[in-house]
Amino acid sequence: MSLSLRRGGATIAATTLAIAVATVAVGLPNPPAAHAATVHRVLFDDTKAETAGNADWIISTSMPDPLAQNANPTTEKSWTGALSAWGVALQRTGQYSLKTLAPGNTITYGGSGALDLANFDEFVMPEPNSPLSAAEKTAIMRFIQNGGGFFLIVDHTGSDRNNDGWDSVRIANDLFTSNGVDNTDPFGFSEDSVDISSENAVAIHDAGNPVVSGSFGTVTGSIIRDGSTQTLHPSDNPNVRGLVWRPSASQSGTTGAFFSTSTFGSGRVAIWGDSSPIDDGTGQSGNTLFDGWDDPAGTDAALALNATAWLAGAGSTGGGGGTGCTAAQLLGNPGFETGTATPWTASSGVLNNSSSEPAHGGSWDAWLDGYGTTHTDTVSQSVSIPATCASATLIYWLHVDTAETTTTTKFDTFTVTVGGSTVDSASNLNAASGYVKHTVNLASFIGGTVTVTFTGTEGTKLQTSFVLDDTALNVS
DSSP states (O other): OOOOOOOOOOOOOOOBOOOOOOOOOOOSSSOOOSOOOOOEEEEEEOSSOTTSTTOOOOSOSSOSOGGGTOSSOOSGGGSOSTTHHHHHHHHTTTOEEEEEEOTTOOOOSSSSSTTSGGGOSEEEEESOOSOOOHHHHHHHHHHHHTTOEEEEEOOOTTOOTTOSSOOHHHHHHHHHHSSSSOOSOSSSEEEOOOOEEEEEEEEOOOTTOTTTEETTEEOOEEEEEEEOOEEEOTTTOTTOEEEEEOTTSOTTSSEEEEEEEEEETTEEEEEESOSGGGOBSOOSTTOOOOBOTTOTTOOHHHHHHHHHHHHTTOSOOSSSOOTTOOOEEOOSSTTOTTSSOTTSEEOTTOEEOOTTSOOSSSSOEEEEEOSSSSEEEEEEEEEEOOTTOSOEEEEEEEEEEEOOOOSSOOOSEEEEEETTEEEEEEEGGGOOSSOEEEEEEOGGGTTSEEEEEEEEEEOSSSOEEEEEEEEEEEEO
């Protein structure tokens, strides 16, 4: 695409973003001692027929707030739903704020509603039985990409409880392969179309992994009572890991995983192959339920709660981060989806939602230059990188669009500086039809407060546009 002129825009005021991270410990069965604690915001889904048939996959019939049913729950019977034990256990720690997205609502990210995913740290989808719309799939992926945690529980193939042609296995694989953000196996796992009638799956032994060795207990295994498994694809995502496996499977292999975790962008993902383990045997009258939560053949409660804590950001990644470092994404407004620059400082006219230069994800991007005359645009943000972290990585997506025809001369340039030092660059010679992902190691800046600056500089004629989107500064 060859463009000539850019429209103008308003200058955006500067804001400095400071990030503080803390590790929070939680325990059961009693609430923790009174102290200042991070409140982890968890949204449970009930928009995809999670109570169809005999299913009752809700923490409470009171929606969106379970506290309206009982503000001080003490047992699973304090709230009504087959997931009430899960919800009550989290509530009693004093460190979680729980809500439910009730039937009739739409899953959104970046909107204005109180139940928009942007207002939460984690989204739990317990055995969906109705398909996700294209917009909902994109919303979930963008939420994860920008630092959210996603907990997906599926069941066996053929478990179509509302007879609409969609079971949870099909819904999961549809999300993984047709989501509008990354359709190329983003998590590194797929859900198998199988029905395993009854087995007791076995957990890996890893004292450093916060899901199998977390604050809610040590996980030794999980029951499978008509469930399915995952096939892992580490070549697509090296962070994928099977944590609980069929007893006949090789835990160093790629088939037979029953509970797996991975990452995407700045966020985390967990998938469980059966809804029986989260069923606490209580719920609404008339439903046939099964108490897998307390089944002695597995440690299902510890697995669910540890995973919830990890996905919500309550604990380290177990991946070698420095002492006291919680894995996090530090940049504010990383995809410019608020429609304003804050907390970035941006040149006039840079924030863009025009179809002339569409975003990599969502609706907004930062369009630097493209005027066809001598011009410089910048986008910058100040950020503090905790000294306790072992790694810091800058990620961004860049589309270079130019009218220059040379294949040898850099007339227009794009530079990335951190703390005044150039860490990456591009030019009109890097023009491409789409976005290209850039990854930059910022380990040398750990412990400092630095300004991350993206600068586009054009020469005297022939436009070059540098279109920036989906930034992240990940630490662990």
